Amino acid sequence: MATPITTINKQQLTEEQLKDQKLENLKQLLSENEEAVNQVFTIMAELNDIGALEAATKLIEAKEEIAHIALGQMTRKPVTNIINNLMGVAGVLTEMNPETTTKLVESLNTGLDVANKAVESDEKVSVFKLVKLLKDPDINRALNFGIHFLKGLGKGLE
Structure with a gap:
């Protein structure tokens, strides 16, 4: 008779094996969704050509300044008057x-x-x-x- 199993050894993957597995999963996902990926790259190229990506990057970099300006504009007396009138x-x-x-x-x-x-x-x-x-x-x-x-x-x- 065989000896009973008393411990289960879980296979530990090395960091290199994990990277390879993730890379293989990504390759499979890309090959299954080739048309969608091509469309995403086309859209990104168009956005880059018209400068929208650069503008978005600059907006993200200046998010605190933009938020400060927007809040300053929203708390101006004419804007608060409009909001109060609309609520009324x-x-x-x-x-x-x-x-x-x-x-x-x-x-x-x-x-x-x-x-x-x-x-x-x-x-x-x-x-x-x-x-x-x-x-x-x-x-x-x-x-x-x-x-x-x-x-x-x-x-x-x-």
């Missing part, structure tokens, strides 16, 4: 009813189209015509909306 507008928009907003924007577009056509016709508006236009239901609706909008705006400003 976003807050207002979240409180508004989407159907009302859509209807208002569509009405504004329609109004702009009609106004542009009126400007192109170069028609004069007399006082008599203004009084007559107050009877038009569309104009009356818009005036009613505008008056009540201004009333609400005034209450909000109080």
Whole structure:
């Protein structure tokens, strides 16, 4: 009978053997992905030709200076004002009813189209015509909306 195995000897590779094994794995990977590797080298050559690689290298070398400049620009008063205003507008928009907003924007577009056509016709508006236009239901609706909008705006400003 054979003697039982009591210890397992793990094969220790030398540093040279590890390098050879890694090199062999890399060769196999390159041969299996030849087309992709060629495309990567083509892209790199194009980037080098237009100077993009050099620019990227310089950006990486100057990363601390660039970060300092970017932070300096972001903390300027006009930039912080824009950010605060955008946050305020976003807050207002979240409180508004989407159907009302859509209807208002569509009405504004329609109004702009009609106004542009009126400007192109170069028609004069007399006082008599203004009084007559107050009877038009569309104009009356818009005036009613505008008056009540201004009333609400005034209450909000109080």
